[in-house]
Structure formats: C-alpha cells, structure tokens
Amino acid sequence: MSGLESVVGALGQATRLFWLVPVLPLLAAGAIGVRLLACPQHGDEHEPLTAALASHAALAALALLLLFDLAALAGATPGHLAFGEWLAIGTTPVRLSFMLDAYSLPMATLVTLIVWIALRFSAAYLHRERAFRRYFLGMSLFLAGMLLIVLAGNAVLAFVGWELAGISSWLLIAYAWERPLATANALFVFVANRVGDAGFLLGIGLAVWSVGTVDWSGLAGDGTMSTVTARLLAAGFVLAALVKSAQLPFTPWIARALEGPTPSSAVFYGSLMVHAGVFLLYRLQGLLLQVPDMMALLLVAGLLTALYGALCALVQSDVKSALIFSAVGQVGLMFFLCGLGLFWLAACYSALHAAWRAYQFLLAPSYMHLVHQPARPVPHWLRGQRWLYTAALQRFWIEALAGSLLSRPTLALGRDVRTLDERVIDPLIGAPRTDRHAVSGEPEAGELIRGHGLAGRALLAFANRLQTIEDRLLLSGDDAMMRPLRRIGAYADAIELLLEQPRYLMLMVMATFVVIL
Numbered sequence: 001m002s003g004l005e006s007v008v009g010a011l012g013q014a015t016r017l018f019w020l021v022p023v024l025p026l027l028a029a030g031a032i033g034v035r036l037l038a039c040p041q042h043g044d045e046h047e048p049l050t051a052a053l054a055s056h057a058a059l060a061a062l063a064l065l066l067l068f069d070l071a072a073l074a075g076a077t078p079g080h081l082a083f084g085e086w087l088a089i090g091t092t093p094v095r096l097s098f099m100l101d102a103y104s105l106p107m108a109t110l111v112t113l114i115v116w117i118a119l120r121f122s123a124a125y126l127h128r129e130r131a132f133r134r135y136f137l138g139m140s141l142f143l144a145g146m147l148l149i150v151l152a153g154n155a156v157l158a159f160v161g162w163e164l165a166g167i168s169s170w171l172l173i174a175y176a177w178e179r180p181l182a183t184a185n186a187l188f189v190f191v192a193n194r195v196g197d198a199g200f201l202l203g204i205g206l207a208v209w210s211v212g213t214v215d216w217s218g219l220a221g222d223g224t225m226s227t228v229t230a231r232l233l234a235a236g237f238v239l240a241a242l243v244k245s246a247q248l249p250f251t252p253w254i255a256r257a258l259e260g261p262t263p264s265s266a267v268f269y270g271s272l273m274v275h276a277g278v279f280l281l282y283r284l285q286g287l288l289l290q291v292p293d294m295m296a297l298l299l300v301a302g303l304l305t306a307l308y309g310a311l312c313a314l315v316q317s318d319v320k321s322a323l324i325f326s327a328v329g330q331v332g333l334m335f336f337l338c339g340l341g342l343f344w345l346a347a348c349y350s351a352l353h354a355a356w357r358a359y360q361f362l363l364a365p366s367y368m369h370l371v372h373q374p375a376r377p378v379p380h381w382l383r384g385q386r387w388l389y390t391a392a393l394q395r396f397w398i399e400a401l402a403g404s405l406l407s408r409p410t411l412a413l414g415r416d417v418r419t420l421d422e423r424v425i426d427p428l429i430g431a432p433r434t435d436r437h438a439v440s441g442e443p444e445a446g447e448l449i450r451g452h453g454l455a456g457r458a459l460l461a462f463a464n465r466l467q468t469i470e471d472r473l474l475l476s477g478d479d480a481m482m483r484p485l486r487r488i489g490a491y492a493d494a495i496e497l498l499l500e501q502p503r504y505l506m507l508m509v510m511a512t513f514v515v516i517l
Contacts, residue, residue, distance in 0.1 A: 019098070051119065055120055079100060118263045234290075244273070
C-alpha cells in the first residue's frame with residue numbers, strides 16, 4: 001500500500017505542472033513564428049522542423065493530460081487549480097485557474113489527441129505548400145485556445161481561449177490569401193463571430209456586476225439572484241454559444257469557413273470548435289437551470305438547427321459541405337439535449353461525435369478513391385416536395401438574409417463613415433481634398449495642395465509667407481553673407497524631412513500625450 005500511496009502522492013504533486021498543458025502549444029506557435037520572421041522564404045528544408053515543433057508540443061501536452069487523467073482516477077487531483085491572481089476587474093479578482101473535473105479532463109485529452117493526429121496528417125497533406133509554416137502556426141494557436149476553453153476555471157480565461165481559437169480560424173480560412181473568395185469568407189466569418197464575442201463580454205460584465213465573480217463555479221450564485229438578472233446573465237453566454245456552434249440563426253458562417261485546408265476544417269468545424277458552444281453550456285448548467293425560458297430557447301434553436309442541417313446535408317453535391325451540414329445538425333441535437341437539462345448526455349454525445357466527425361473529414365480527400373458508386377441520390381420523399389427541395393438547395397435563403405443583415409450594413413456603415421470624414425471632418429480641420437470633384441478647377445502649375453476652410457486657408461497663407469522668405473533670403477543671390485544662411489537653411493530642410501518621417505511623428509504624438517497626462 002505504501003508504494004501505491006507514494007505513486008498517488010507523486011501524481012498529486014505533478015498537478016502543479018498543469019499550466020504547461022496550454023502553454024506548450026503556445027511556445028510551439030511562438031517558435032514557428034520566430035522562424036517565419038527570421039526566414040520568410042519557403043523551402044522544403046523548413047518543413048520537417050516546423051511540423052515537429054507543432055506535433056511534438058501537442059504530443060507532450062497529450063502525455064501530460066494522460067498523466068493527469070491517471071491522477072484523477074486515483075483521486076489525487078483537486079477539482080480546481082489556481083496559480084495566483086493575474087487580473088482584477090474592479091474589485092473582482094481573476095485568477096489563473098483551471099478546472100480538473102469529469103467534463104474538462106476527458107474533453108481536453110480528446111481535443112489534444114485529435115489535433116495531434118491532424119498535425120501528423122497535415123505534414124504530408126500540405127507538403128510543399130507555400131503557407132506550410134503559417135498553417136502549423138495557426139493550428140498550434142488553435143490547440144492552445146481550445147485547451148483554455150475546455151480547462152479554464154473562469155470566464156475571462158476561457159474568453160482568451162475563445163479569441164485564440166477565433167483568430168486561428170480566421171487565419172486558416174484565409175490560408176489561400178491570394179484567392180479573393182477565401183479572404184472574403186474569412187472576413188465574413190470574423191465579423192459574424194464578433195457577435196458571439198460581444199455576448200461573451202456582456203456575460204462577463206454582468207457576472208462581475210451581479211455575482212461578483214467570474215469563476216464558473218460561482219456564476220450560479222447563492223440562490224438570491226433575481227430572475228431578470230439571471231436571465232440577462234445567461235443570455236450573453238447563450239448568444240456566444242449559439243454563434244460559436246453555428247446554430248440558427250447564425251448558421252451561414254460555417255459553410256463559408258470551409259475555404260481552409262481539409263485538415264483544419266476537420267479540426268475546427270467538423271469536430272472541435274463547433275462543439276465549443278456546447279461545452280460552454282456545460283459550464284453554465286447551474287445558471288441555466290434557474291432560467292426556464294433560456295432552456296426553452298436552447299430546445300427550440302437546437303431542434304430547428306437539427307432539421308435545417310439534416311435537410312441541407314441531403315442536397316449537397318460535395319463531401320465537405322454534406323459533412324459540415326450534418327455536423328451542424330448533430331450539434332443542434334446537443335443543444336436540444338441541453339434544453340431538456342440532459343447536460344451529461346450532451347457531453348457524452350459531443351465527445352463521440354467529435355471523434356467520428358474528425359475521422360470522416362480527414363478521410364474526405366480519399367472518398368473518390370474509396371467509393372466506387374455514384375453519390376447517393378436525393379430521397380424520393382424530398383424530391384416529391386418541390387418547394388422543400390428548392391428551399392434546401394437554397395439553404396432556406398438564410399445566407400442571403402445574413403448578407404443583407406450583416407455584410408451590407410457593415411459596408412454601408414464604412415461608406416458613411418468615409419463620407420463623413422471626407423465631407424465634414426476634413427473641411428473643418430482644413431485638410432487638403434483629394435477628390436477632383438470637390439475642387440473647383442484644376443490646380444495651378446506647381447501648386448501641390450489647396451487649403452479649404454478657415455484653418456486650411458490660414459495655414460496655407462502662413463506657409464506661403466514662409467516660402468517667400470526662404471526663397472528671397474536663403475535660395476537666391478550669390479552674396480557671401482547669404483552663404484551661411486543658405487547652409488543653415490539646408491540643415492533646417494534636412495531636419496524637417498527627418499521629422500516628417502512617420503516614426504518621428506508618432507514619437508512626437510506620444511510625447512504630447514505624456515505631457516498632457
């Protein structure tokens with residue numbers, strides 16, 4: 001027994017190194033980024049070390065997680081680990097804390113295993129790609145982000161992982177940045193996910209105001225929270241979960257996210273990141289059970305998304321689209337289970353679905369070689385319902401609606417701001433106009449700019465007077481008395497050109513702010 005007790009004690013002591021689990025992928029991403037900056041040229045000689053840095057960091061994190069899994073089975077791990085306070089929101093402390101419970105440890109182990117397999121697969125799949133190192137940098141950032149989402153002991157640390165996963169997703173959707181469609185889809189996904197981020201931040205702010213803590217274990221409160229406060233607090237986090245898991249009405253972004261390489265699609269949208277919203281609901285179950293209308297919202301949104309994903313998957317003509325809509329439908333069923341209060345069943349379901357969907361996505365490039373028969377036809381019952389078949393083909397026009405409600409207003413807002421800047425702000429401060437229609441007539445020969453507004457005319461007149469003085473005193477005449485002045489003028493011109501450089505202008509602006517403060 002003493003030997004067993006010593007092993008258990010050693011495993012318990014090893015939990016002090018738990019912070020290394022999310023840090024190792026971050027270190028790998030940093031090393032890859034440094035190598036990319038030091039030697040931006042692509043070459044086959046850079047690929048082995050890049051792939052090794054990413055995959056070995058994931059493997060080391062997996063080994064540590066397996067060790068902590070054994071410690072948890074032996075009862076040698078605490079349910080909550082804290083490594084000190086790293087931030088304070090007002091009087092609310094934010095600790096660098098992690099959860100080691102029946103939800104986090106198995107899910108973190110599965111996440112790391114799937115990412116490690118995908119990294120090993122990608123080393124050969126993306127051989128000789130120009131963005132090979134950028135891909136492994138993004139995947140390492142994603143692993144660190146997902147581990148923080150799963151293991152974080154509070155909402156703020158989970159939000160850091162939430163953003164890391166989102167940024168890496170954006171980078172890998174725009175993997176082929178030279179293709180306009182890839183960059184446009186990456187921008188659409190980035191903007192759409194900011195809606196969920198706003199909900200997450202709203203939830204954090206309301207948690208600080210209403211509960212006084214951001215720890216997951218304290219968000220449910222002590223039973224004295226009013227229904228309105230609990231509803232508002234839950235609404236922010238539920239919005240974040242719906243957007244991140246592409247539930248209705250936020251589904252359109254996930255189809256556009258398939259522009260990235262197949263291995264990243266397998267990890268991000270097929271198996272792992274699409275389940276991040278479901279995992280967020282696990283953490284909030286104590287709060288959600290106090291708000292029946294939020295539970296009803298999850299039930300309805302999950303059921304509608306499951307029907308939507310199933311119908312759209314039946315009419316897709318390519319493998320990745322069929323798989324992604326099928327995955328969205330399955331995640332909808334997980335939201336439905338959470339709405340029923342069966343959080344433990346949704347947790348088991350999400351783990352099994354993540355493993356199976358990752359396998360399907362990684363196998364997708366080989367389907368044409370493995371399948372020796374034509375694609376499965378659309379079911380007869382769906383073909384008979386022409387209106388439903390057409391709606392499924394058009395994805396129920398939700399993507400067009402999202403373009404009208406999200407993309408067009410964003411672009412219109414940008415145009416309005418630009419118009420305000422050009423027609424109102426610039427004339428007020430006297431900035432020179434650059435559009436030809438705003439200036440009456442052509443500028444005179446040799447005239448570079450024309451001032452507008454009271455400030456602009458005054459500055460232009462002052463500049464013309466200085467130019468006249470310079471021309472008469474420093475740049476004309478051969479008198480010996482004027483030579484020193486001309487030399488001083490040349491030095492002044494050199495200093496002026498130097499101070500006009502952006503770096504010195506920024507330095508002067510920063511110095512001005514320091515003096516004011």
